[in-house]
Amino acid sequence: MAAMIDHPRQRESAPQRRTVACGTVATNVCLCDEHYLLRLDMGAGYPATRAGQFVQIQCAAFDDDPAPVVHEWSADRPPRFVRRDTVAGEPLLRRPFSLAGREDVGGRAILSIIYRVLGRGSAWLSRVREGQSVSVLGPLGNGFTWPEAMTVGLLVGGGVGLPPMFYLADALHRAGKHAQAFVGATTQRLLPLNLDPVVLASKAGWPTLCVAEFARCGVEAAVTTDDGSVGMEGLVTEALFNWIDQGRVDPATTVVYTCGPEPMMKAVAEGCIARDILCQVAMERKMACGMGTCQSCVCKTHAPTASGWAYKLVCTDGTIFDARDLIWER
């Protein structure tokens, strides 16, 4: 077995500062058929954030004044209590979205979110306009880490798993670490990327400076699509493991980071474990509270219990897990 860099599986438990804050929409623009980029100005003094963390966004009109309770009571029917926020058809629960980046401009924090329109919450978000207020709970989750001995980070993002990879590319760049990205989608029109018209995505699945979001941090990216509409035709995992198996990186000092559909992450995690490569997986679950209270977001992990496993909470124990700790159920 190759000597491999290691890092503590138990992440530092220093409490993270989090807040419910009102962000002002700086921009909210369409990137491709289904994805939008939302930039939220969180003002001065916003807590520190890390790549891999997420926020819970209230996808409903923000009102400093609690919605008034309308009390209807007449002789011929029972009393009716109506709150504006429950009749407006807006989702009651906040929706989780990964941080795609953070800029600090003149002391103000601007958070970037890239989201896909799926249901009521994200559809509401797609309609918010510049200057509008949005309530944001966060930052939440533990975030990606990189060991001192890491020489290269390989960033593997599929579909809506791409946003945290942009933030991670920026963070690794600032930390002086080398990174390469592998991005996959079913087809080009679902890729929320700015593809360079001159530096083309390699048809062989080799990383090039073809994606502006990665190229600005000096990160080359390999692009794959299921239908071959751009980049290599095939799965992102094929491009990743072809690259690794060609001896392009030293597995002993490489860390793979992945976020995207669960079957993709499982294939990445298992491929890395088989090759003794460290891998950090950004897990997703449907979430209600995002803060460890409702227990709706469990995932199974190896543990020294009688059964050999235990549940962990994706929102607070993760969302980032060491691939070796995870038990995949699907």
Ligand SMILES: Cc1cc2nc3c(=O)[nH]c(=O)nc-3n(C[C@H](O)[C@H](O)[C@H](O)COP(=O)(O)OP(=O)(O)OC[C@H]3O[C@@H](n4cnc5c(N)ncnc54)[C@H](O)[C@@H]3O)c2cc1C
């Ligand atoms: C930690 C975390 C980070 C996330 N980051 C992003 C991100 O950066 N960008 C992004 O576009 N989305 C992200 N998601 C998914 C996003 O939270 C959901 O798409 C969103 O909550 C859907 O809300 P909705 O009201 O629009 O749709 P709903 O009406 O709630 O649901 C519409 C459809 O989406 C499905 N769905 C809802 N939540 C999830 C989920 N968590 N995972 C898979 N399917 C879901 C539902 O089953 C349903 O089929 C993230 C989820 C988690 C848990």
Ligand code: FES
């Ligand atoms: S979302 Fe409530 S415990 Fe994780």
